[in-house]
Amino acid sequence: MRLLTFVIIASICFAHAYNGTCGTWNILKNRTKHKQKVYSLSNYNSERCSYEQYYDSVYTIKTPHIQVFYVLSGPHTTTKAFAETTAESMEAAWEFYVGKLQMRAPKGPSTTHHFQQEVKDGLYPIEIIDIEQVRDPYGEYSCASCYGLTIQQEENTATQIFMENDFYYGSSHGTNSEKIIADGDTCYYAKSTIPLLNKTHNYSYTDEWAKGIRLTSFHEFYHAVQLQYLxxxxxxxxxxxxxxxxxxxxxxxxxxDDYFSYLPSFFNDMGVPLSQINQINNHKIYGVSTFFLYLYNKVSKNIDKSIWENFSRNPDKPFETQLESSLQKIKLNADSIFHDYSVDLSFSGERSQFIPKKDWITSDQELWPSANVLSEDSITPEIESLAFKFYRSPNNYTEPNFTDYLGKASIISFSKGEATVHTIKSTKSLDSLVSILSTSDSTIWVFSRFGVSENIPITSKDASPHAFPVPWKQGPLCFAPLPRDKKFFEIRNRRGDLITQQKYDGTSFCMQEDQVKSMMAPGIYRFRVGNKGKTTSFMVIY
Incomplete structure (x- = not known):
């Protein structure tokens, strides 16, 4: 038996908010399964009734580029106002993507998939249906709790969009049923009763259906555009x-703000490449939209068009290659761009207050959940391409182990309500930051990697431990590099009397100004690690 020549491509759904699985990942899995001739999700309980018996009159609305098909009875019933809003929103999506951004226009089939209606030449078809009960004899399109669906014919570039008819789902649960009489037959069908919700602002799309329509239109129509490149x-x-x-x-x-609900799962997957999606964390894919928003708002409004043009020319190349090629055209480095995104992302939620609003990824970044920050006594970063990690630095400063690290690194110091980002070019640059970091209220390390990336140069640590700045006049008095196999250092006066013994962790330590002045009058002092061995002199002046 020849399989139906449609391939399911994409959907918007809320699998993470409920106990089901759906969306692109689930549907792509369906394509690998053995197909059997069954009615859509077994929602049609009267096997003698055909798909056609569940609808009679099919109505249509035309705009300059769109043709919407809908019915007013049966499982796919909607309202004229709903259909008119769909037509208006889809036309707006056409004007935005094709008109304003000059991307490729989607091409539709001559006959619609579900209602089997003829499409006017030159118009793109949208069918408003209960997506859980789509015409699906081979079980490819299983999609519960979905807003919309985009399908593509295998034999050409024609695509079509389904719009959810009322933003209720649950017909696949089969707990509520209704019936219609068609051609003398009593035909039963499942009724959807569970509303799709906007959890960010706590409303139901069954009530705010115009917002649901517009959201779905711009999402699904973009899939139809993307598929002209793939x-x-x-x-x-x-x-x-x-x-x-x-x-x-x-x-x-x-x-x-629908994407807000995906951000917690996105941040929980920190350290895993953005491109790594599986059944457990498939909903994080929508949280990756923060990287798109960074590129759109801070790099170029046309960057995504360029990415899809690259995919069209080299479909087998990974995303890193496509983005790198697009950025090279405007003389930007992809590894640096991804690291800047990672740094900006660390200022999500409550931490957004530490940087100017103009530096936010989006104007509502303060409403995001705060990104997760790991707390570990020692930091040994190790990440793959398209991944980032945030660490809280114990005691404000702990030098990470960069020995096998590939990627970029920055440390953010927070002090007096402001944040300062310090990019680490080599481990040598860390020495100059010790006094700054030691006096900060807190610090966060940001690690990221894009593509092959490079090592952070490690400078020799053979230099003897020393005090700085010398002579000391004000501010922190610091000591570095300190050996990891020791636990304390001591300071003595010129006569050899012990002034203080300080315990330390890591490879550096700083004393604050008031502490220095309380212990040491102006003069010459000697410093050494441990209580044996050669001392190094330094001067205190104030």
Whole structure:
């Protein structure tokens, strides 16, 4: 038996908010399963009733580029106002992507998939249906709790979009059923009763359906545009396929903030490449939209168009190659851009107050959850490409072990309500930061890696421990490099009398100004690690 020549491509869904699995990841898995001729999700309980018996009159609304199909009875019932809003929103999406951004226009089939209606030449079809009960005889399109769905024909570049008819789901649960009489047959179907929710602002899309329609329109229509650049969605582009469409939701509907609900899972997956998606964490794919928003708001409004053009020319190349190529055209380094994004991301939620609003990724960054920050006594960063990690530095300063590290690093110092980012060019640059970091209220390390990346040069630590600045006049008095196999150092006066013995962790230690003045009058002092061996002199003046 020849399989139906449609490939499911994408959907918006809320698998993480409920106990089901759905969306692109789940549907792509469906394509690998053995298909059997069954009605959609077994929602049609009267096997003698055909798909056609569940709808009669199919109505249509036309705009300059869009044709919407809908019905007013049966499982796919909607309202004329709902259909008109869908037509208006889809037309707006066309004007934005095709008109303003000059991206490729999607091409639709001559006949719609579900209602089997003829499409006017030159218009793009949208069918408003209960997506859980889509015409799906081979079980490919299983998608519960979905806003919308985009499918592509295997034999050409034609695509089509399904819009959820009322933003209720649950018909696949089969707990509520209704019936219609068609051609003398009693045909039963499951009723969806569970509303899709916007958890960010606590409302139901069944009530605020116009917002749900507009959100879905700009997301799904972008998938239709993307598919003009791809033969199929594959492992090297699937995460960006969804992340960029979700990013455009925020660009075009900034008041909805639907992507907020995915950010906790995104931050919980810190340290894992953005492109690494599996069944457990598939919803984090929408949180990756923060990287799209960074590129769109801080790099170029046309960057994503360039990325998809690169995929069109080299479909087998990974995302890193596509982005790197796009950034090279505007003379930017991809590794540096990704690190800057990672640093900006660390200022999510409450930490956004420490930087100017103009430096935020988006204007609502203060409303995000705060990114997770790891706390460890010693820091040995190790990450793959397209990953980042944040560490809280114990005692404000602990030098990480950079021996095998590939990637970029920065340390952020927080002091008096402001944050300062210090980029680490080599381990030598750390010595000059010791006094600054030791007097900070707190510090956070940011590590990131993009592509092959490079080592952070490690300078020789053979230099003898010494005090600085010398002569000391004010501010912190610091000592470095301190050997890791020792636990304390001591300071003595010129006569050899012990002034203080200080315990330390790491490879440096700083005494604060008031502490120095309380222990040492102006003069010459000697310093050494441990209580044996040669001392090094330094001068105190104030």
């Amino acid at each position: 033969n199929t969605v594959s492992s090297n582009n699937i995460f960006w396929f969804e992340a960029s469409a979700t990013g455009y939701e925020e660009v075009t509907n900034p008041e909805v």
